[in-house]
Amino acid sequence: MINQMNKVWKRLLFLAVLTAAFALPGASWAAEKPDAVKKDLLEKGKKVYFKRCVWCHGVEGAGDGPSADRLFTRPRNFNQGTFKIRATDSGHLPLESDLVLTVKNGLPGSAMPAWGEVLNEDEIVAVVNFVKTLLVDRNFDDADEEVEVQQFGEMPWKTEAGPLKEQNLFLGVPQEAIDQGREVFIKNKCFECHGGMGRGDGNPTMKDDWGFPIVAADWQQCWNFRGSRRDPYNPFNIVRTISTGLNGTPMPNFREQITVEDRWKIAAFVNSLCPRKKIDKLTNKPINDFLISSMYTKEAVAKKIDDPMWQAPDDDPKLVKRAKDYPGTLNKKHYIGMAGQITRGDRNFKPKVDNLWVSSRWNPEEKAVYYLVEYHNRFLPTTPEFPEGVAIQWPSKLQDLYGAEKPYFIYGDSKKPVDVWKAVLLPKDYNPTAPPKDDGFQLDVHVEELNGAGFDKVEKKKTPPTVEIVDSVFKQGRVKILFRRSLETANKDTDVQIPSEKFIPVSFMQWSGVNKEKNEHMAISTWYYTILEPTIPDSIYYMPPIMAVTFLVLEGWLVWMTKRTRRMYDEGKVN
């Protein structure tokens, strides 16, 4: 009975919508039937599903496979027919082509890999059709189901692909469009969830349809956009998400509120926030900058993070030209990929921080080196029991390392101990739901210098402190910590002594307080190298002209020789 009534209502609603569609000249969408399940493919699809998908998505497709509890962003529960990335309206079922694209490209930033390299087209279509039969609450073949495919328009600007062969960077979107997009962003209050700088730090209390915690996307890490389709810089992906919303999440569609033209402008704004890096096609992540160069700095190194000296953009300088108005040379920011420490002791399967950005300078007169470590974390802790932390790890004794030898990457080992500079921090006057401050939040910060000889043999050093945090700030989802240490210290036993012009192993650790991370329950990087770059030699100014002039003289001699030979031919002295 209720069902009958429902159907009547749905039909009435449909009629109303239909009339509206005809009445409104601007509304160009139209209702269609969802793609029916292709029954002849189910047997093949089932085989693929139970070999490849069942481990995360579960036997019944309820997103409860063996891996589910150890994943943040849990696997999709298919039973409700709720799919995030679609070309159809909010709440509607997806098109078959949407699901095929998702399987092919995976969902970057989650554990869902791109299957396009492993399965062929037939297998993907088959498994998609099998997944469609795992719906319990809805049915692709239901007569009442309808889908409205959205209109996204065309990208209104001409963009440049940039210098990478395999990746379109979509450079050169007009600044005007970006600025207008920012206005639309403010008008529609996107910052309430995504934060003022788009780092997803707006709302700490969001839940998805199943009651699991969920966070807003960090726009400055567009390679982690689930719907990026392995084309992270393409603004189309953003227009699609604004137009269709993400089913099952708090992200609504803005079909009514924002015109298609304005959606493209928001996309331009969102897109402009994402640093341009070379993205590895296989892992959907930026390629790590395995060599962290510390820039030789003649003048005194600035001790304030706000100083222009530390304002290098995140973009790879080889891909994006830098503004010319910066005085002096900017150093490079290095991308450091982070993973959960899932190797020893108390393992961390759901780290909150995906990467760090590290830049460095050193000054030979001051005999000191500075490392600016930056990372995104949407929310910081408020309790001293689980403070936030970030650390730089060094081999304690560089002279004892033979060749490319390094200590064990988790707090060293008994033969090769490590020196860890850990910044422990807690923001002042902060709570996660507080509105953002323009200058950011100041941090209560102190250094713990640790001596590690194994993940279970970590102790605080008793020698005098050597590492300083000269400045730190937490601003709109970004933590910035500026470390300083003199190159040499009195305690040569457990403090690393930093030489210049040498490759020195270095690695990083990070603890998210809100995730209750502590000790070896952390995020970690592998070993990188850092080098204190030497100054540019003076000979670079006089040697090139000398060489050029010498070469010119040689050329003159060649001309003289050739002419003489020719004359000898002419005079018949040589045959």
Add this chain to the structure above:
Amino acid sequence: MNNNKTLTSVILLLVGCGVFHYLIFPIFTPKEPGWFLNRYVYFLLMVAYIIGYNIILNLKPPMFFKATTVWGVGYYFYDAVLHPHIPWTLRITYMMLWSIGTFLYITQDPVTFKEFRKPIVKTIVGDYRMARIVVFIALPVLVGFATYQSLLPKFEEPVELRTVHPAPPATTKVHGKSYTLEGLQNPFRIDEQDKYKDSFPFLDADKQEYVKYITEGGTIFFQNCHYCHGDQLNGLGMFSHVFNPTPANFVDPGTIAMLRESFLFWRVAKGGPGLPNESTPWSSAMPPWEEHLKTEEIWKVILFEYWYTGWHPRTFDEESSSGSEKKKE
């Protein structure tokens, strides 16, 4: 008249190579190359085109132009056609040989050599005025620039060479029990693996004991290992990009396909910290799984990895038998 012919030849070469490189090359490099649609056939066709129009139109280009074309085509081959791409050090060696070949072609007799030298000599003595000015200014500038580049301090990440497969020890102790790796078998390999190609984990786990073990092994894999070794067992898990060396790709024929199960057992149980002291550094992030998994769980994961990838472990048959023969002697 002669100049016109040379000009035609230059235009046909540039336009033709452009068309070949930008339009025809993509056609000849599909994802799966065939016996005709492959890059080497493409290259032969391109060479045939260059020779073809010169002969058919009777262009007879000058020697200098011929020689540069031959040299350029060789460079193009090593740069764009030859696959996989060769490192630049090797390319320099190949191009040296190619240059020598080109030189031999030029100097096949004094007439061709003289003809080849003609434009060079004319540039030097000033018969070609513009060419001389350009060359004589450009070259010193280039030399200066090269000096600048070589003096500019540059740093590249040091290259680290690694042994791929370490030598396993003779015995290993896991969870208090000592195992001799030679002859050690997977206790759960109770049947021929290929019989279960089309079986379903979970669904057939009640009916087939082997599939039950695979399901249990897969469950452990997808709770512990997939972060690095990937949902596809191809070493591209969600944390894989962080590590250096990158996690092992089990689908690749060079990893588990050429190893014994006992080797995997040792490697999984002892992880990175259990690697031998020789050939360090390993820098492996592999956990010593004996800290997190039971002995039978390790064996089941190994069973699962072979079932999923379809590889068969190397067996002891030949070596064990040869070993026992030696003993008899």
